[in-house]
Amino acid sequence: GENVEQHPSTLSVQEGDSAVIKCTYSDSASNYFPWYKQELGKRPQLIIDIRSNVGEKKDQRIAVTLNKTAKHFSLHITETQPEDSAVYFCAASRGSNYKLTFGKGTLLTVNP
Amino acid sequence: GAVVSQHPSWVICKSGTSVKIECRSLDFQATTMFWYRQFPKQSLMLMATSNEGSKATYEQGVEKDKFLINHASLTLSTLTVTSAHPEDSSFYICSAPPGGRSSETQYFGPGTRLLVL
Numbered sequence: 001g002e003n004v005e006q007h008p009s010t011l012s013v014q015e016g017d018s019a020v021i022k023c024t025y026s027d028s029a030s031n032y033f034p035w036y037k038q039e040l041g042k043r044p045q046l047i048i049d050i051r052s053n054v055g056e057k058k059d060q061r062i063a064v065t066l067n068k069t070a071k072h073f074s075l076h077i078t079e080t081q082p083e084d085s086a087v088y089f090c091a092a093s094r095g096s097n098y099k100l101t102f103g104k105g106t107l108l109t110v111n112p
Numbered sequence: 113g114a115v116v117s118q119h120p121s122w123v124i125c126k127s128g129t130s131v132k133i134e135c136r137s138l139d140f141q142a143t144t145m146f147w148y149r150q151f152p153k154q155s156l157m158l159m160a161t162s163n164e165g166s167k168a169t170y171e172q173g174v175e176k177d178k179f180l181i182n183h184a185s186l187t188l189s190t191l192t193v194t195s196a197h198p199e200d201s202s203f204y205i206c207s208a209p210p211g212g213r214s215s216e217t218q219y220f221g222p223g224t225r226l227l228v229l
Binding site for chain 2: 032034036042043044045046049051089093095096097098099100101102103104105
């Protein structure tokens with residue numbers, strides 16, 4: 001089955017700095033890679049996703065890159081703000097109506 | 113759009129009792145729903161895939177007789193934790209893809225926190 005590795009497990013940055021979280025996956029059939037943000041006690045919220053036919057996607061301060069050959073994808077957050085502090089999960093899936101396999105999560109702390 | 117609700121949000125029960133958790137897609141139909149369990153400071157672990165009109169598919173190591181799943185309609189899936197024990201205490205979250213062109217995307221319910229005494 002799919003295995004998703006996520007690094008780092010914790011990340012602390014100063015407000016305004018950039019944050020990068022990296023994930024690798026094992027299943028070459030995976031073609032959909034979402035990123036979720038989870039605040040304490042709340043549901044995971046989709047923040048950005050990318051499909052395997054695209055190498056990069058950006059939405060304001062958030063961007064995701066995908067390297068299919070190396071089987072890794074990364075989340076980039078620029079100009080971080082204290083409200084970005086949360087746990088971020090990467091995931092991989094084979095696509096339509098298929099299960100998500102999650103990484104172990106990254107606790108991001110943005111210090112004012 | 114793509115709103116998923118869960119009920120109840122909190123449940124406390126005695127060891128040995130059964131607990132039913134509902135997951136509803138409010139503004140779309142979902143032929144497939146997913147049930148996850150999340151322990152404190154850990155990731156989401158898929159328990160089972162709920163399929164409307166057919167049996168659920170359970171992940172390895174998940175006891176299907178203990179975690180009963182019923183996908184009664186295109187907008188409702190239920191998870192029943194039978195004979196709950198303290199080790200079943202966890203955060204249970206469902207998700208559903210909204211279908212159509214966005215059927216890879218999964219939207220999560222708010223979760224149900226279960227505490228078994």
